[in-house]
Amino acid sequence: MATNYEFDESQNRVIRSVARPMGVVGSLVLLVSLLGFAGSGLNTYVALKAVGAHNARVDASIAARRARVSGGDPALIAGLEMERQAQQRLIVPPIVAGLLGVVWSLIFLSLGGSLRRASAAFHAVVDTQGNDIDRMMDAVRDLSGAYSIVRILVIYMIAALAIVGIGLATVLR
Amino acid sequence: MAIVETQGNEYEFDPHDGEHFRDLGSAMRFAGTGAVIVALIAGGLVGVVAMRVSGTTRMVAIGAGVAEVLLMIFIGMLHVSTASHVAQVHTTEGRDITHLMNGLARLRGLYRMLAVLLVLLTIAGIGLPTLVLLMRAGIVSV
Numbered sequence: 001m002a003t004n005y006e007f008d009e010s011q012n013r014v015i016r017s018v019a020r021p022m023g024v025v026g027s028l029v030l031l032v033s034l035l036g037f038a039g040s041g042l043n044t045y046v047a048l049k050a051v052g053a054h055n056a057r058v059d060a061s062i063a064a065r066r067a068r069v070s071g072g073d074p075a076l077i078a079g080l081e082m083e084r085q086a087q088q089r090l091i092v093p094p095i096v097a098g099l100l101g102v103v104w105s106l107i108f109l110s111l112g113g114s115l116r117r118a119s120a121a122f123h124a125v126v127d128t129q130g131n132d133i134d135r136m137m138d139a140v141r142d143l144s145g146a147y148s149i150v151r152i153l154v155i156y157m158i159a160a161l162a163i164v165g166i167g168l169a170t171v172l173r
Numbered sequence: 174m175a176i177v178e179t180q181g182n183e184y185e186f187d188p189h190d191g192e193h194f195r196d197l198g199s200a201m202r203f204a205g206t207g208a209v210i211v212a213l214i215a216g217g218l219v220g221v222v223a224m225r226v227s228g229t230t231r232m233v234a235i236g237a238g239v240a241e242v243l244l245m246i247f248i249g250m251l252h253v254s255t256a257s258h259v260a261q262v263h264t265t266e267g268r269d270i271t272h273l274m275n276g277l278a279r280l281r282g283l284y285r286m287l288a289v290l291l292v293l294l295t296i297a298g299i300g301l302p303t304l305v306l307l308m309r310a311g312i313v314s315v
Contacts, residue, residue, distance in 0.1 A: 005184040005270075007270075011270070011274055014274055014277050014278055014281065015277060017281045018277050018280050018281045018284060021281070021284035021285045021287070021288040022280075022284045024284075024288040024291075024292070025284055025287050025288050025291055028288070028291040028292065028295055029291075031295065032295075035299075133184070133186075133190075136273075137190055137193060140190075140193045140194060140197055141193055143197055144193060144196050144197040144200055147197065147200035147201055147203075147204055148200055150200070150204045151200055151203050151204060151207070154203065154204055154207030154208065154211065155207070157207070157211045158207065158210055158211060158214065161211060161214040161215055161218065162214070164218060165214065165217070165218055168218060168221060168222070172221070172225070
């Protein structure tokens with residue numbers, strides 16, 4: 001068994017023709033992940049700002065009503081405080097949404113990176129000599145890593161669609 | 174995608190390398206089968222929603238749903254087909270390079286299609302919102 005197997009010219013053409021579109025797909029997935037990071041950050045910032053503004057309005061409104069309470073009736077003040085707490089929005093939901101966005105972006109970053117590395121390894125098979133099998137195995141391992149991530153995405157999509165389907169069936173019943 | 178027949182000396186991957194091909198084939202088969210399942214569930218959901226609306230909206234929903242289902246099934250089948258060639262590198266002897274090249278030839282078609290689709294989706298995803306913003310700002314008018 002030859003360990004320094006070299007792919008011939010026609011095989012190199014096939015390998016090169018896989019590497020190019022794979023690199024394009026990897027780059028676009030990386031672009032999507034970067035847009036995801038930016039979008040998550042922007043959405044979280046806007047949502048937290050809206051929560052802050054809403055809570056400030058609630059505080060001002062309750063404070064104005066409290067100022068009008070003559071004699072400082074403890075029951076009325078306690079009622080106003082409960083109303084203030086009930087009307088205030090929590091900062092947790094936008095932060096959780098932002099973190100989920102970051103997690104998704106990290107998954108796509110990892111997928112895009114794996115595809116880019118696989119593409120680079122395929123290019124290396126063609127562009128170098130003496131290590132074709134090693135470079136090919138690098139590409140196979142990176143591609144395998146990319147498809148492990150795709151496997152997670154597929155499971156997530158099936159679960160998400162099943163939940164949507166159950167919700168839809170409940171609403172339409 | 175033509176079947177590639179290698180000539181001359183064949184190379185036999187060792188069992189350790191073969192396991193990597195087996196893992197890749199297994200992951201690709203899972204992704205392909207999953208894509209078909211996702212397509213069928215999504216198509217069913219779009220169909221249910223389409224039945225609840227009328228007129229042009231229903232036609233657009235059905236058209237988009239059918240296109241999406243067919244495309245995802247095609248991508249899924251291509252993955253399964255590629256996976257079988259990749260896995261054969263591990264499961265057979267004497268024709269490893271032939272199976273590898275056949276797998277790569279299918280992978281080439283798959284990734285060319287994915288590249289075109291992603292370019293179109295990226296243009297639509299970035300271009301359309303940008304156009305809407307420019308129109309709202311009055312910089313562009315149709």
